[in-house]
Amino acid sequence: MSWYLAVLKNYAGFSGRARRKEYWMYTLFNIIALAVLLGISVAVDTTIPYLIYVVAVIIPSLAVLVRRLHDTGRSGWWILLGVVPFGGIVLLVFSCLEGSNEVNEYGANPKLAPQGV
Template identity: 60%
Template sequence: MDWYLAVLKNYAGFSGRARRKEYWMFALISFVISLVLSIIGGLIGTDFLSYIYTVAILVPALAVGVRRLHDTGRSGWWLLIALVPLVGAIVLIVFLASEGKPETNQYGVNPKLAPQGI
């Protein structure tokens, strides 16, 4: 949960780098929250809660995705490859799951070496 909250605290931080753990823990917790809200919405007969949550986490989700791509040495614009049907999503998942560059790159120092406070 600390990783999820750390992403929310850095709400619109598109600069820097994000570790794999930060990205994937955010994705997992967001998925679980969305699933729970969908079930609750199904029980009460509305999807309003899911829509509100999706809009609320859109910017932090994009920001952590961009920072994750920065960690692999790629530009955040690579997120747009997901718009290519089927192949784009697979390529993006491979990029997001790849090991980050161990050395300092143009986007900052290796987040594994930087103090996290988590």
């Protein structure tokens, strides 16, 4: 849960790097929250809580994916692969790859930096 909150604290931070754990823990809690809100929306026969949450997490979700791409040494513009057929599969593979161990143009290795989490 602390990884999820850390990403939300850095709401629109597209610079820097995000390690795999940060990205996947955020994604896990995001999916759980989406499932709970979808269940609530179905139970009360309205999609308003679900849609509000989806709109609220678009920017942090994009930001953490861009930082994850930075960790693998790729530009955030690779995120545009998501709009072409099967591009999401490529983004999934990139998000599963281990980040570069050395300092790259996007910053130091986040595994070596002290985490407050």
